[in-house]
Structure formats: structure tokens, C-alpha cells
Amino acid sequence: MALSLSIHGLQVSATADYFHDTDEGLILRGKNVSLEPPQPFVRQYIHGWQSWSLTAWLEAGRMLPASHPYRLHPLQLDPAYARHPLPHSSWVGALEFGNGAVLLLGALGLDAHIEYSAGTMRGWYESGDGEWLTAYGTESQVFASYAAALAARLGKHREVPAPRIWCSWYSYFGHCSEMELSLDLEGLHDLPFDVFQVDDGWEQCIGDWEPNTKFPSGMDGFARKIRASGFTPGLWLAPLIALPSCHLFKEHADWFLRDERGRLVSAGHNWGRNVFALDPTHPAVLEWLAALMGKVRGWGYDYVKLDFLYAAALPGKRHNDIPREASLRQAMETIRESLGDAYLLACGAPILPVLGLCDGLRISPDVAAHWANPVDSETLYNFATPGALNALRTSLGRLWLKPLVDTDPDVAFFRSVHLALSSEQKTLLQDLALIAGFRGTSDLPRWLSIEERNSLRQFLMAEPEVLKMDRHRFQLDQREVDFSPHVGLPSDSTFSAGRFKRFVQGRSNSEWLLALVYRYGEHLRRRTLRKK
Ligand code: 9PG
Secondary structure, three states: OEEEEEEOOEEEEEEOOEEEEEOOEEEEEEOEEEEEOOOOOOEEEEOOOEOOOOOEEEEOOOOOOOOOOHHHHHHHOOHHHOOOOOOEEEOEEEEEOOOOOEEEEEEOOOOEEEEEEOOEEEEEEOOOOEEEEEEEEOHHHHHHHHHHHHHHHHOOOOOOOOOOEEEOHHHHHHHOOHHHHHHHHHHHOOOOOOEEEEOOOOEEEOOEEEEOOOOOOHHHHHHHHHHHOOOEEEEEEOOOEEOOOOHHHHHOHHHEOEOOOOOEOEEEEEOOEEEEEEOOOOHHHHHHHHHHHHHHHHHOOOEEEEOOHHHHHOOOEOOOOOOHHHHHHHHHHHHHHHHOOOEEEEOOOEHHHHOOOOOEEEOOOOOOOEOOOHHHHHHOOOOOOOOHHHHHHHHHOOHHHOOOOEEEOOOEOOOOOOOEOOHHHHHHHHHHHHHHOOOEEOOOHHHOOHHHHHHHHHHHHOOOOEEEEEOOEEEEOOEEEEOHHHHOOOOHHHHOOOHHHHHHHHOOOOHHHHHHHHHHHHHHHHHHHHHO
16 A cells, blocks of 8 residues: 655655554565655665675666676575566665665565665565565664664574684685694694684585595594684584585485476586585475584584575475575574584575574675686676675675674685785775674685784784774774775676677686686786786
């Protein structure tokens, strides 16, 4: 029904089934709702579905082209909306007016979407109906109200400082081994890290969560070594996906998510092939998950990074026909219960479905040893690929989640070897981590000079007072940190496609062609750096 609402003094035309004024703010109910403010807005907020999906403020009415390659859609965003015809946001939308005030429409349920069209913010639930919070005020006020309303429904984390993490990924990638990590343990022993976390590379196969031959002491043996060095053992797993080559898949093909026609649903392309998604509405899958979490705790890991969690919430036909995000939440409930009091970092995770069930949440795509790759931004229109700038931009758009969960903006760098970041760019990532309140690095102790090791130590010990000045500007103790010159998106003119771009885009699912284009992009980038 059509309504005329006054939201904190702003007169708004709206549609909803009904509304009520509460202590939390004005709440709407309906499968479909809309808000149409009286005056034009200047910017709209786009919130990505899962950790790695782009989150940013865009100029009013602006829509980014669909990202390439398409085969990465399931892995980088909500594939159901990857080619949505209007600017799309998951769960929460916000409009900024010329005077800086913001009107927010935020879903309080798990399967909601927002689109922007002709001055209107329209929201809908994929299945059934649900509640929406509306708020008008400063950006900080409206997002704080939304966070409080979410906390009341989904819960929030324990309020203790987030652990400081050393994580193996951004130095070893898949090539970590017990031998090398043991040396790192020695090299790190006098640095104030809380957790030493083994990332991808220890397992037999994605799906078969047993140690490979690079971990001869077994994961329990290695956890003991970590603990003996004074750190909490941490371990990475991707428990909701599997590669078709693993035993799990071969033995239980019926546990995997399929589409209406019975074909396996791709959870994206990684490790050189398609990965598939478990269907946790299958009771046997939940049992298997609980046993896996129990095994990891039994090995001695009290910090667990669970990755690729979006897989359970991909579109598909489920064993038990419940909405896709509810299926993920159910799996998370089982996982949470089986992990007991272990610290759970959710990664590659749809944001709302994991709130209240995890301690930390990755709020960005991966950082990388480089700032940005023009092939990603200008040829593939992809802002979810690994890169320091992509991580920084999306993290900044998600800091409002801080009251709900430890917000992990991914690691910072202190080294100068094996790194293509300037010292200013390194400082931006370090400051972001201090602002987000979650600190980690992957730098190998043997890569750090004495000065770099000292600045890492200072970073880990710092307890700065953080003051938010505006959207991208902060005060860290007495120092001002301004991210605004860095985080804008390329202008629309960058997206005009010439013949070369169209050729690459049309064939971007081809791995060898992309590899070639990346190499050419890298060559151009180095040439420009040399000229500077
Ligand atoms: C281990 C890594 C690290 C990292 C995670 C996740 O193809 N992709 O778009 C893609 C995105 C992220 C990603 C891997 C692939 O990284 O975020 O910290 O744990 O897995 O494999």
C-alpha cells in the first residue's frame, strides 16, 4: 500500500504492507517495499553479498557494467544478481543527499535485495516477506541504527579485542609446509601475535581435510608446536566446497548442490577447476560438518578460518527446500555449536547470514602484493579480485559492521621484498587495520629488516584512539588518515569498450587467454612505473 512517512523529519513516499514506529526506528513490513524521497540524491550505497564482493558509494544512478570473467561470478558476488539490470545492493541500501544526510533502507531478514531506479530505493525478499528498518540522519547514525537492529535479531560477537594474527597465505599461498612454518614460528616467537594460522596448503584436497605429506607431524603435532611457541594454533578450511577429485565428492556426490535439472551447481573456478558446493540441508552433511569441526578442535586448533562459505547459499534446488541464505545460517549454527568456544573467522561469507554466529568476518576481497591491476579494473570491470586497493575500498564501505563482528580487512604488509606496494600504500593498509581493529600479517620473519620488524611490533602493540571524521577520513591518535584520494572507482568513460576489450571480455572464461592479458597488463604497469 502507498504511504506517506515521516522518517526522522524527512517526508518520504513509501510502499509497504504496514509500518510501525519502534524504539529502533520506523520499521516496514512487506515482501516488496520502496522509499521515494522528495529531493534528488547525489550518491547511492552498493553493498556486496559476500566478503569479497564490491561495496562502495556510487554517484546517483550510476551502474557499473557486469564484471568478467563470468565463471567467477559464483565466487565473487551473488550470481543471481550479477547481471541485474539496475544498480543492486544486498540487504541494505542508502541514499546520500546534497546536504550529506543519508536515508537508509535495511533488511532485517536474510534473503533481501535492494535496487535503485528513478529516484526510488526498492527492496524485496526472495522468499516470503520480512521486516525493514528505515532511518534518516548522518551516515554514522543510520548505519549504527541498522547495526543495532541486526544485533537484536541475529546477535553479535563477544566484546573482547580481536586476536592479532600471523597467517601463512600472503607469503606461501598454497605452498606452506611444516618445515618452513616451523622456522617462521622460531622467527616470530618474540613478536606479540596471538594466533599463528596455517592457511590453504596443508590439506590433502579441498574436501578431504586431512594433512598432506608436507605436514609429517600431522595437524595435531603441528598444533602442539605452535602452542609450544606461545601462540594459539589457527587453521584454514573451506568446509562447504569440494573439488571433484576428492574422496568426499566421489563417495557422496548426492550431498552436493544441484540445479532444477539435476546438474551440479558451480561454486566458482579456483585451484584450476570448478569447485562444487555442499548442500547442508542434507542431514548427513550437517553431521559430517559437525564431525569435521570436532576433529579440528581435537587436533588443538582454537582459531578457525572458514572460507568459501557463500557456497551453501548459492541458488539451487536443495534437499530440503528452504531459502538459500537460511540454509547457510543453519550450517553455521551447527558449525558454531561444534566449535564450542573456538574463535571463528568467516571468510568468503554472505554478510547477514553469518552475523551472531562468527567472531570475525572478512569484509573485503584479498589484498595482494600489488596495489591494483588495470586489467581487472578497466578491462574486466572486476573490483573483487585480489589487490590492496580492492580490499581497502570494500573494507571502508563495511566498517559499520564493527559493533556486530570483528571486521577483518585482510593482512597488512611490513616487508619490502616480494612486494610491489609503495611505503604510502603499505601505511594505508596498516592504518586501515588499526581502524578496523583487526590486525594481521603474512610477512615471513626472515623477509623483514630490523626497522620493518620494529614497525610490525609497534603496529601489534598500538592502541590508537580512532575517530571517524567523515566517510573516508579518520583521526588515529593525533594523525589524520585520509583514504578519499585513493578509493574512488574509475570513471564511466573508462568502461567504454574498444575492440580489444570486447575481444578479451568475450573470451575471459578462457584461462590461458586471461593469463596472457594479465602478463601484458603487468608489462605495461612495469613500463609506466619505470617512466615515473
Ligand atoms: C586460500 C585463500 C585465502 C584467502 C581467502 C581465499 O578466485 N578468487 O576470486 C579467490 C578469491 C579469494 C580467495 C581465493 C580465490 O582467497 O580470502 O585469505 O585463505 O582463499 O585459498
